[in-house]
Structure formats: C-alpha cells, structure tokens
Amino acid sequence: MSIAEHLPKQYDPRDAQERWYPVWVDRGYFRADPSRDATPYTIVIPPPNVTGALHLGHALNNTLQDVLIRWRRMQGFDTLWMPGTDHAGIATQAVVEKRLFTEERKTRHDIGREALVQRIWAWKDEYEARILGQLRLMGCSCDWSRTRFTLDEGCSRAVRHTFFNLFQAGKIFRGKRLVNWDTQLRTAVADDEIEYKDTEGLLWTIRYPVTGSESEALLVSTTRPETMLGDTAVAVHPEDDRYQHLIGKTVTLPLLGREIPVIADAILVDPKFGTGCVKVTPAHDPNDYQTGLRHHLPQINLLNPDGTFNENAGPYAGLDRREVRKRVVADLEAQGLLVKTEPYTNRVGYSDRSKTVIEPYLSDQWFVRMGDDPDGSPGFAQQAMDAVTSGRVRIHPERYAKSYLDWLGEKRDWCISRQLWWGHQIPIWYFDGELDALEAALSGAEGVSWAPAEGGGWLVCALDDQLIQGHSDRLGLRRDPDVLDTWFSSALWPHSTLGWPEPTPELKKYYPTSVLSTARDIITLWVARMVIFGQFNMGDVPFRDVYIHSVIQDGDGKRMSKTAGNGIDPVDIIETYGADALRFTLASSATETQDLRMPVERVTDDQGRIATRKAPGQPIEFVPADLAKDLPKEQFVNTSKKFEEGRTFPNKFWNAARFALINLEGYTPGPVSPDELAVEDRWILSLLRRVSAESTADLEHFRFADLARGLRDFTWNEFCDWYVEFIKARLRDDETKAVAQRVLATVLDGLCRLLHPVMPFVTESVWQAMGSVAKARGLPEPTEAAESVCIAPWPSYPDSWNDPEAEFDVAQWQEKVAALRNLRAERDVPRDAKIEPILIAQGRAAEALARGASSIRALVGAGSVSVVPSADRPAESAVAVLADAEIVLPLAGLIDPKAEIAKLSKSRADLEKQLGGVRSKLGNASFVARAPAEVVQQQRARLAELEAQLAAVSSRLAELGG
C-alpha cells in the first residue's frame, strides 16, 4: 500500500486550510520585497470598514483580488496585496453610540469625547481582528506584515500632509453652506449618504396677507410648514399676470409678523404648479438657498444642531422640529390662516446611518474645491475626468466609466468636515487677533500656514500639533473640533499605505498600483477621490485598472443585508463547504452583469429547527421554528445551494489526484520524445496547452467566470471523464506504464497550477502529495517541482503541443463511445454483457477509429470492436447512424423489431425535418448569393451528410420491413 491510498476518499477542506495557510505565511510567500529585482504587481485592498464583519460581497471582491495576486505571483511578479481596514467615521461612531445607548442609556455627550473615542478604539480592535481573520480563512494572500488602518500613525500623517498642502494650494475653504444635517448624530452627511424614500405626508396651504391690505393675500403650499418661520421672501413667476402688481411689495409672515418681500424668480417658480406662489426659506431648502443667493435674501437659520428650534423661531424656540410643526399648524389654523390640508407623497431624505430625516441646515463646513481654477486651468474634478478619458485609468466593465464621468462632471465641491469625534481632527486653529501678532509669532515656522477666514480673523493650519502647541495658549488659538470625512483618508490609501509622504522604497516601486477591485456604489465616493488625491500628492494616478464587480443579491433580487435577514456570512459557507468551494463558486459567478442572485436558505437541522446565532462568530443554536419567528432577522444563519457546485469540484479534483497518485506507484522521471506519446497523450496535452492559454487570457481581461468554467470543464469533462479512462489499461501494463505516468504527472501538475489561484487549498494538498511521489515531472524533460504551488511558475506550454490530428481522433472515439453507450442504455443491455459492436466507416474516420479501437472497447465494456468499411447488418441488431459512420450493435435475443422500427422512424423524421431546413436555405437564391462562401459551403456539406444518414436509416428500415 502506498501513501496515496491512505488519502481520504473525500477531500477535507478544513484539514487543508488549517495545514497550509500557516505554512504559506511562515515561509513568507505573501511578503513583497521592494529590493527584489522583479516587476511589481500591486493591489490595495478596499479597506473594509470596522463597523461589522465581512459579508458575501466582500468575499467576492477579495476572492477575485486573491485570484489576481496569486496568478501574478506565480508569473514571477513581485506581488504586493496591501491589507487593512477603514475607520468609517460616522458609521462606526454610530454603532458604538447605539450600543452605548441601548446598554447604558447614555449619549456621547454624557461620557465625553475621550471616553467615546476610547470605546470606539476597543470596538475597532475587535472587528479588525474578526475581519482580518475572515480574510485569512478565505485564503487571502495579503502581505500581513504591512497591515494598515486609516487612523493609524502613518495614515494620519498622510492625511495631515495632504490637508496642509491643500490648504496652502488654496484648494480648501471654509464657508457657510447648506448641508445635509443628521440631527441625531449631529453631523453633516454627504449627498451619497442619504437615502431618499417616497413618504406619505401632507401638503399645507397657508395664507400670507399682503402688508397693508385688508383682503389681499398670497397662498403658498408646503410639506414642511414649520420652515415658514425662516421665510425671507415669497416668490412668484415674473410673467404671471395674477401677481404682477405685487412684485416689490411685502407680505406679512404669519405668526412672527415679519414683513418679507414678494420677489419674481423664473427658476424657482413654476406658475402652473399650485397657486404659483412659493415661500422662500434660504437656510432650510437647497432650491431656496440658491434663490436667496440670487436675490440677496437674508438666511435665517432656525435649527439647533440637535433638531430643536433656536431663538430665531421666536415663541417656538427650544422645541423639537416635530413639535414645532404641530404647533405651527395648530396656531395657523386658530388664526384662520390655514387654507387647506391635503395628502401628499413626497421624497424625504433619510440618513443612511441614523435613519432619521435629514434636515437641510446652514452651517460652517470645510470643502475641497473641485471646480476649475479662476484662470480656467483644470481643477480636481476635471483632472480626474482626464485620467479616465485619456486611458491612464481604465475602468472595467467600460460602462461604469460613464457614471464616473457624469458625477465628476458636476464638479461639486466636496464637503469634508464631519461633526464627529471619531476620525482625523481638522488641523485648523482659529485666531481672532491681528495679522501682526500672528506673523510675529509664527513667521518663518516650517509647516504652519495661515489665511484670512471668511467672517474675519485668521485660519491657521499646522502640519503637526507640536508646531503650534507653544503658540496656542499665548495667541488664544481655538482648534476646530470637527473631523474629516472618512473618504478623505481612504482617498490617500494607495499611497499612504506605501509610506507617503516619506519617499520609501515601497512608494517608489509599488506606486501606481496595478488594479483596484471594488463595488460600483463607491466609484464616486472612493475611486474618483483616490484619483484626485493620487494625482495631487503623487503626480500620477493611483492605479491602472479599476475592476468593478457585481453586487450580490438574494434569490428575489433584494440586496443582501443583515437587517433584512438575507445576508450570508462567508465563514458559514467556509465551515459547511470549505474555502475552495466558496472561492470557486464566487469566481464562477463573477460575470459582467451588474447584479448576481444568490438564492438564500435558512440553515436548519434534521428536526427542522432553525439555526441562529447572537452575533457573527458566536456559536450556533438551533431553535424551533415557532420560536424563531420572533427573533431579530439578523440572527438567522443563512446559506445557499449555489455553493454545492463549489463543493463537488474540489472533491472531484481531489479524487482525480488520488487516482493519479495511486497509479504513480513506481514512477520514474525521464524524458519523453514526441513519438513515444499515445494519441490520447497528444490529445490531452493539446487541450492542456489550450486551456492554459485561455486561462491566462481570461485573467488578463478579468473574466473570472470564464476562467473557472474553462478549468472546471477541462478537468472534469476531458481529463477525468476521458483521459483517465483512456490510460487505465496502459497504467496496468509495465511496457506502457512509464510514458502514461509521465504524461499523467505533467497534466496533474499543470492543473494544480492553473487551479491554484481559484482553489489554493486543494491544489496545495495535491501538490505536496505529488511531491513525495513525483517531485521531478514535466515534458519533454522533467524538472524539479517548486516546494509550494504558491510559488510554482504559472504554466505556459509550447505551441507545438497543439495537435489537431490527435483532437480529431479522440473526438471520433468520444462520439462513437457516446453512441454505443446510448444504444446500450436504450436497449437495456445488462452491464456485464460483453457486446461486440461493428463500426462501419471509411477514410479518415475509419483510420481514427482503428487507432482507438481498444480504447473504445474499454470505455463501452465491449468484448471486441471491429472497424470495417462496410458490413452486412445482422438481423437482430441495434443501429445508430452518425454523420460519418454507422454503428451496428448485434444483440441476439435483445431486440424488439417493433421498437427498432419506431426508433428508426423517429430518427428518419428528425433527419427529414433537418433536411427540409437546409434545403430551403440552399434553395433561397439570395442566401446563396449573399451569405459568405464558407457559410454556404457548410450548408452544402451538411446537406450531403444528412442525405447519407437518411439513406442509411431508410435502408435499415427497409431491412426490418418498416
């Protein structure tokens, strides 16, 4: 008994995962080496945010990145896959604040900035460890020695330098702007962080009396009546005859009694909508804000940061916005100024993070200028657009370039300040004194810069806290409490992780990175901004290719999410099916479509109880179905049948390898000359060369599904189903054994390498097992195999292996074997009956069949196979008529003439139908005239074939008297 025979019949994914991953890490295969003289290939991981554990979308993205990295590593590149996580400012602070509130009933203001930040760091440590652990379980070959975090020292330094440089370059400004305000989190949120939902509400119509008139009034409609307190005008259309006479007059604002002008504005007002009058609240509506700027209207801010109304609301000051609405409506009604109330559906913005209604809010914010410079030279947005239109950055699939360009084309300034405690604090100090004092203290200081503030005073920016600490108290500097938008630090990721602003060897070698793989929803948030900051800091784009992967949905086309209860934890899949299965399935699913459906099922035990767990990573508990109903949906453990396919394939490969290893008993390495090869050897090598070339091309073009499918089909449908069967007899014969073993070892070796990027664990297991039996292998000359398939060279076989003759031969054998098996099955021939089929063929087909007679015999379980140019057909025989051959299977005693006649008649009808189609095509003069010659020729050949088949079938029928 050899070692090979002790390999388990079923592949054990867990064993392989636990065995090989630590070996790879210990041997340093994943480490990049800037001093190595090899072309770099770099991917920076899209840093998962530390809010929660990874889901299937991350699993997909990271699988694909690992496939690319492993492939390039095998190609000999100096590969760097930079891992790390993102602090996700608002999201992480929100989950920690939520937990603080549910567990202790406290808000962040109760415990203070320092304590909250400390708690968030603890959360971060926990989730970072979980996330990185998930990546390791998946087999990701990141360079862990370089793991980074967007708030770590190096990234913080990069943020600081970037901010400082932007400040000096005049790209940063502070201003009062209408922002999207989250009243619960008390912060501005970006446009992208708002989710709009159609909401059933009411439309109130309010009467604004014309000042000094007893009877005349303007009627305005609004979905937010409380904002009337901040109205500073009423607008009408300049050409609206109804109100011409009132333009320039004033109306009296109800409740507050303020006189506000009636203005004419053609942009804001649609005279056909409602009454044709619009209230203008510049501080609380984006359109009104613009209108206010056009007409120089005052901006009256009504809100406090927490959503209560301020002193500008007069008697309503101190009340919550919802309460103000109630009272305003009631008071208007009491005064007879409420004209009507009707149901109305409008789109309301909700914060992605807190799920509360977003308020447009006028506040001081920091911005990065995106537009072009006053002299017309391209600004940040334009530069980022140019990077893509010029082809310096290529986006795949190409269609996504459009959304990138459309969004950047708006050139909207980027609001980078967040009123949070978790993040990079803005390095700005306010100085209220005179310029002289500032200059006296700071002039000549490196890394300190200042500029006049919008509302008077000065803004001081420092590269380092220490540079300013000494002056801070003396000058009475106040630091801005805000932090930067998370995407500010993420935008630096491709160079900050490589050591920028230091001129490190890493930065020199690995920037620009090679590929960025990410999801389409952050093309604008992240990809565009990386291009902007990459070009600003590094003078070059951050990556050459951007690959956008599909979004995974559940079986109903719903986006997966924890709260919807339809999410799948990749770790659950790994536990049930194995990491290779997860990876193979995801890679197979990675087509060019934008969505990918993954039918989701609950995990149940054999008693129908439902698997649940308190949180990701916690142990599973099975709960009876009726009890499970009441549990939060995010506690269910989900799975998907989709991964079955991924489980069977590694097992199939494992068993093919077992077969090979068992049969490599007595293997001796040695050269094989081409004339020693059997037809089937030449055939499988020809196919191996092709699948290898195709796999390389698939990887070059991000065709992951094609890659997975091509390799699976070759492995299963050609190598296992045919080649292994063809050589079984040769392996039992000492005369022929050696060559068959050498070819077998070569093909298995190639498969290990080709499959390794997708299925690293099973291929390493096989590779190591092979190492003990056939360490030296390959054709025509064997060479010593690498110590791990991770670092084995990616295959590239000589074109001379391409062998159309061998492929023709084997195709002949396969077709005839299939036909014979079909005859056997249809006629219920017992499995152990030794049939003696006759293959009637001429010419090239006959030669091919003669060469393969013994293979065919073995594969159909025949006693003998004869190949003849013509033959009398025994009366009791089953017959199949193929395009270039007739197969006769004598079956004395097993043939029912009636059934034979029926089958042949069906076959004849079929042929006649097909003939009809071909004849009508060829009978069409314009087809013959206009179609390409080879297409016409093809049809003619087919006509001849079909006619011959029909003749054979008819003659057989005649013999049977049918």
Add this chain to the structure above:
RNA sequence: GGGCGAUUAGCUCAGCGGCGAGAGCGCCUGCCUUACACGCAGGACGUCGGGGGUUCGAAUCCCUCAUCGCCCA
C-alpha cells in the same frame, strides 16, 4: 424625471449576427464498474419577456411596450 442593467430550461446563469441554443443545480431511469455516490452512465425539459423593424439569416442589431433591480436628480 435622467442614466445603467436585467428579462434564455423549474432555479442560478453562459451564449451577444451564421451549423441543430448550452452549463451547473434540480428532475427521471439504471448503476456502490477497486479515483470519486460531493460519484458513473443514459434521459426529459426552452414559440431565448410581448410586439414591430433591419438582414440572405436575429436569442444576438434597432425601435417600442411590459416587468424587475441599481444609480443619479
């Protein structure tokens, strides 16, 4: 409202101008044939969302309608 995408076998998806539309899963019939029952052999199942058009030829290109998903206003 604008844009992107999808609609092909029961399910998930390939195919994107030229033989007779494919795969995996599922289904049916035989098989534990000393690599594999996570398997082997055989089989059934599709007016390629509807309607127009272009073409010698359309699942594939164009128009239109319908349904669904996503993004942006």
